[in-house]
Amino acid sequence: MKRRLFVSGVTASALAAATAPANSSPRRIGMSDVERLQQRFAEVIASDHRHGGQLGIEQKAAALADSALALQESGNATLRVRSYLYGCAAAFRSSAMWAAIDGRRFDDAAVHMREAQALAEMAGDPAIKFRIWSHAGTMYRHMGRTAQALSANNVARGLHINRRDPLFASLGLARQMAIHGAAGDPTRTRRAYDEAQGAMDRADSGEYRPVWLNAFYDQAELDSLALSAYLSLHDYEKAEFHAHRCLVRLRPYMRRSKAITTTRLARAQLEQGALEPATNTAMSVSTDAATQHPRVALMLRDFGARLTEIAPRSTAAGTWTDYARTTWGAAA
Incomplete structure (x- = not known):
């Protein structure tokens, strides 16, 4: 009920203006x-x-x-x-x-x-068109539909704004890299990463850009997408490398990104056989993110299942079971 009241309240002033008496003078929107x-x-x-x-x-x-x-x-x-x-x-x-x-x-x-x-x-607005189609590519990638992901991301990359501003080009290439990783194509993944990095290096830091782009896309996000790509390719050493680079550069307010990157780092460590470090890394994710962010919670549960599969009788597995019971109320 509180949520419905809150959402209804967001549009109250605009709806009131839209339903003003017919004999009142129309207001000027500026x-x-x-x-x-x-x-x-x-x-x-x-x-x-x-x-x-x-x-x-x-x-x-x-x-x-x-x-x-x-x-x-x-x-x-x-x-x-x-x-x-x-x-x-x-x-x-x-x-x-x-x-x-x-x-x-x-x-x-x-x-x-x-x-x-x-x-x-x-x-x-070409910038918002880019954002929407780029998000569409990410959506299809998370759904496991890499052909559609590539097609949607190519729409974003085909917009003129990519030629005008290398930072847009870099983001499009970085997300293309993550899609190639999900599709299991290491050659195109490496090429897209190099091109994304090159475009970022050419970008003018003083150019005006929309708030949504300035708020998140930087070297840390490029490394985050590389981490995702190399995890998909099972190249866990490179994934760990990009995870550490990302965490060092993340801006303090990027709490969601920190939780996702830390969880992925734990998986990269686990797959290299570092059971205790991986478990400690996974347990360092904030409780709020571990319990309230759907993607983080799912990845942590997958981490626990993989740890149990690899070393069911290990000290790390026991530690994780205790953590899962405390965090979720059951083994995870």
Whole structure:
């Protein structure tokens, strides 16, 4: 009930404006309204990096997308402002999509994706188009549909913004690398990593970029995607190398990313036979992430199952069983 009330409250002011009495003068929608929405978008991005995958984040972002669309109907605006409003709605929908992907709610993510794509077309914003199609590639990769993942990511990479800004090109290549890893192609994985690194090195740090890109894509994220790719390829030594590089460079507020990277590092250590270090690494993941982030919780359970498979009578397995009982209330 509290969640429904909260989500309903997000759009209250915009809906009130949209349903104003017919005899009242229509209000003027301007850039100040757009700026308020953009500030709310920055808040959604910050919440995602702290928590990630939560249903509440998805619902809040979807409600804010509806709020942006309600503003379209609440008064007069220039074409420029209307394009910005559609861009805001598309951005919020893309965040709802990402939260659903991160939470393993793929059917919901696909619904958000279709709505975000339509809104992005009306906005004519290449940056948000890139974000949506790049997220689509990630969604299909997590679903194990690598052919669709490559096709979706290629749409993102084909946008002109990749030629204008090497940082966009780098992100597209980095996500392509993760898809090649999931597809079991080491040659293309290595090539994509080299190209992504080269594009990042060419990027101008002083160029204006959207808040969502500035908030997460840097050397740490490139190494995180390399870690994912090399885990998929069972190259655990390289995976561990990129995990350590990522953790050193992660910005402090990237709590969700830290939990995911630490969990993947534990798996890379485990597969190299370092049972105790791997178990200690896995148990260092914050309890909040271990219990509340769907992707982290699933990876930790997979870690426990693999540890039990490799060394069921080891001290590390016993330690993990105690940890799992304390964390989840049962062996995991």
